[in-house]
Amino acid sequence: MLNNKGFNLWADNYDQTVQVREENNQYPFAGYKKILNTIYNEVMLKNHSDVLDIGFGTGVLTSKLYENGHQMDGIDFSSKMISIAKIKMPDANLIEWDISNGLPLEIKRNKYDSIISTYALHHLEDKEKILFINNLLSLLKKNGKLFIGDVSFQTREELEICRLDNIDYWDDDEFYFVYSEISASLQNKCHFYPMSHCGGVFIIENS
Numbered sequence: 001m002l003n004n005k006g007f008n009l010w011a012d013n014y015d016q017t018v019q020v021r022e023e024n025n026q027y028p029f030a031g032y033k034k035i036l037n038t039i040y041n042e043v044m045l046k047n048h049s050d051v052l053d054i055g056f057g058t059g060v061l062t063s064k065l066y067e068n069g070h071q072m073d074g075i076d077f078s079s080k081m082i083s084i085a086k087i088k089m090p091d092a093n094l095i096e097w098d099i100s101n102g103l104p105l106e107i108k109r110n111k112y113d114s115i116i117s118t119y120a121l122h123h124l125e126d127k128e129k130i131l132f133i134n135n136l137l138s139l140l141k142k143n144g145k146l147f148i149g150d151v152s153f154q155t156r157e158e159l160e161i162c163r164l165d166n167i168d169y170w171d172d173d174e175f176y177f178v179y180s181e182i183s184a185s186l187q188n189k190c191h192f193y194p195m196s197h198c199g200g201v202f203i204i205e206n207s
């Protein structure tokens, strides 16, 4: 699994890697644009809202929301990713932090209309994911929503098909979302919208 130094090294080429694999409909980024656009359109239903982005990377989605007047807070553990994103969003509150240690205090004090995370939470094991997601849900305002876009599958069988089709490229150190396995742990408050053969969007409401 990549640590923060690995992401620092990847940062300059990250957008290009994503683009090539997205355009060729390849794991892990098949459906990337559709996933980000879906989340963008959902967040944009509100004007000037408070948004937290977990693992914002080069800020592809975060900066579009920032440009449209949303107040953006973000967490990422790669200083290089942060410096690239900071150029696009000088006034955003971007915090260097490793989410395997939970959430930073300054974020825990806040409440958000939307919390978004794309292609970052698969770095947490399933148990950690559920704990972390529940912590995120406690930061939502009434009627707030959590949007997760990531490598994800309806069932373990679908994941296995994708793994065998991409055996040379598959990353065994990542923990992809399997909807049928995690939905019960989230009290079934979670809806899954597949966007490609290996990616989709989870929408989890704070009810």
Ligand SMILES: C[S@@+](CC[C@H](N)C(=O)[O-])C[C@H]1O[C@@H](n2cnc3c(N)ncnc32)[C@H](O)[C@@H]1O
Pocket (backbone or CB within 6 Å): 004, 007, 054, 055, 056, 057, 058, 059, 060, 075, 076, 077, 078, 081, 097, 098, 099, 100, 117, 118, 119, 120, 123
């Ligand atoms: C694959 S990139 C996704 C970037 C962006 N959200 C996107 O959709 O293009 C994953 C991002 O999550 C960050 N990340 C991974 N593990 C993390 C952790 N444990 N704590 C904080 N950030 C993490 C990486 O530094 C990287 O910027």
